[in-house]
């Protein structure tokens with residue numbers, strides 16, 4: 001999955017902010033604001049896979065939803081294929097929608113249960129006014145590509161397994177032959193044996209259609225396998241971004257390092273010989289993030305300056321970037337037994 | 339016989355309308371004192387059902403067959419009263435769904451204290467002080483203040499720790515942990531796994547850990563059982579299973595997961611779907627997905643036997659050769 005750098009990035013996100021009105025708690029009735037995404041910048045290049053990783057609630061899905069304009073960003077810019085869409089009306093975005101799609105985590109909830117598979121997959125083509133004959137051809141082609149049967153077209157979502165449903169969701173997303181697909185935890189709900197299946201199909205699609213993926217995931221092993229570049233988020237911010245190799249073998253942010261050290265490796269000798277980093281405590285509430293560096297309350301390298309000055313990512317391009325006052329490269333992944 | 343838990347020929351079936359779902363199909367399992375035993379396998383393979391049946395906590399639609407001896411006592415013939423004493427007493431359990439064991443309307447401190455009083459018949463004061471100590475054991479910050487929190491005021495990781503505290507409140511000999519970290523982030527998972535390792539070390543606790551995460555098992559378990567469609571298809575010590583497995587399903591499982599420490603490797607999906615447990619087939623239940631299947635596999639179901647080649651127990655008519663690549667370091 002080599003990234004081709006031609007004619008600038010496909011997607012350019014700058015200083016993206018999304019604030020939600022807080023839900024309030026029983027104890028604290030006053031509704032605080034939750035800054036779910038607190039100034040995020042990245043590019044997605046044509047044909048590449050950029051993955052966003054990070055713990056639950058750090059703002060991954062919200063970022064994805066802002067980029068695809070399911071949500072309207074509070075501020076910041078989202079440029080898709082050269083068009084600024086962050087504040088555009090859905091009317092204005094509609095013609096662009098042919099070129100980008102989103103696949104959701106839950107293959108059970110994301111498909112309309114009253115529609116047949118054929119209706120589900122062909123719906124976007126119908127909406128965009130494709131001729132009937134072409135619709136039939138395209139649906140058949142994509143169904144084959146996703147290893148579904150022609151006879152599956154007349155069945156309903158509940159008649160399929162989780163993996164099959166996710167394939168239907170992906171078929172629906174790629175039937176328009178988009179250039180850019182956002183995948184929000186596409187394999188998280190699936191068994192490992194089924195995950196491998198879906199990952200392979202995604203890789204195949206990317207190769208044959210030249211797709212770019214923005215993938216949200218929390219399984220760092222899956223991300224290593226599929227990504228060209230990786231962004232690590234913590235409490236609404238990107239703390240480190242770089243190529244696959246830079247993140248996995250040259251990580252420099254303490255949080256990235258803690259994530260890597262904590263992700264288990266299915267190999268008893270390797271797993272038991274690894275360097276451990278056990279973080280203190282829990283992620284703070286996004287309604288009340290720590291001053292300075294947002295990671296400082298759990299960081300094993302924290303100094304006074306970390307609570308006073310926020311460490312920033314310097315340039316939002318495609319280089320290796322680290323938001324930390326004390327970055328230090330460590331390779332935490334013990335080389336494989338060989 | 340020095341097993342703490344000994345399960346013999348356990349069967350569990352659920353009546354579902356006209357159908358019968360044979361969820362567990364004759365498993366045998368021995369757990370020694372201080373041993374950590376992992377159970378892995380895909381969704382629906384019967385992991386939870388087998389352990390819930392040990393605790394006699396299955397739905398009334400379930401029928402169970404076989405024997406379960408815990409510390410010498412047969413549990414399926416024990417009285418309900420005896421079972422109430424064992425559950426949450428000598429056997430602690432962490433359930434797959436946290437909210438089944440925490441009551442949302444009571445403070446966590448009183449829930450733990452109550453569990454202690456129920457089994458140990460101590461005064462409230464002593465129970466509260468024990469409960470506070472337990473919160474400390476599972477690394478909950480500011481234990482005495484945290485006692486007065488309600489479950490909804492805690493994060494997932496904190497709730498999971500409270501569940502562990504409840505499960506070990508009466509100093510059990512066995513802890514059954516059903517996906518204890520699945521819903522948690524990896525950094526929190528790492529904290530919880532440290533707690534479990536510590537408990538084995540300090541209390542010689544036996545642990546059954548059910549998980550779909552092979553990495554968790556690789557780091558924690560002494561021995562591993564691979565389940566498929568209600569049966570244990572391969573079992574043995576952890577290194578044996580990871581490096582010398584010969585059952586085509588275990589091998590499929592091991593080679594379909596991407597690894598953090600290897601980039602280039604291609605994934606090898608198993609392909610196909612697990613069988614419907616309501617349909618009985620005469621042969622091996624993995625046969626429709628198996629690349630190693632021979633004619634016999636379609637007609638006769640294999641039984642679990644010791645392999646002289648690997649030292650593991652395997653249930654397969656035509657096991658694979660141990661992979662030289664996997665067993666390189668041994």
Ligand SMILES: Nc1ncnc2c1ncn2[C@@H]1O[C@H](COP(=O)(O)OP(=O)(O)OP(=O)(O)O)[C@@H](O)[C@H]1O
Pocket residue numbers: 020021022023034035036054055056057058059060061062063218286
């Ligand atoms: N519609 C909403 N209203 C209020 N708060 C929200 C809303 N959606 C998300 N949030 C909050 O914003 C934060 C980020 O949520 P988001 O769903 O983007 O996280 P995530 O990284 O995708 O997490 P997960 O891994 O659990 O899916 C969380 O604190 C969440 O509670």
Ligand SMILES: Nc1ncnc2c1ncn2[C@@H]1O[C@H](COP(=O)(O)OP(=O)(O)OP(=O)(O)O)[C@@H](O)[C@H]1O
Pocket residue numbers: 352353354359361379380381382383384385386387388397399434550615
């Ligand atoms: N109360 C029930 N009634 C009917 N069938 C049930 C019941 N509980 C479980 N089953 C069925 O029994 C089989 C085994 O279920 P079990 O919960 O033990 O699987 P598992 O291995 O724990 O899966 P998971 O990894 O998804 O937790 C499944 O086919 C399931 O649908």
Ligand code: SF4
Pocket residue numbers: 253254255293294295296297299300301302303306311323324325326327
């Ligand atoms: S800036 Fe300070 S607190 Fe933040 S990650 Fe770096 S060392 Fe840790």
Ligand SMILES: [Mg+2]
Pocket residue numbers: 060061062
């Ligand atoms: Mg999400």
Ligand SMILES: [Mg+2]
Pocket residue numbers: 385386387434516
């Ligand atoms: Mg289960």
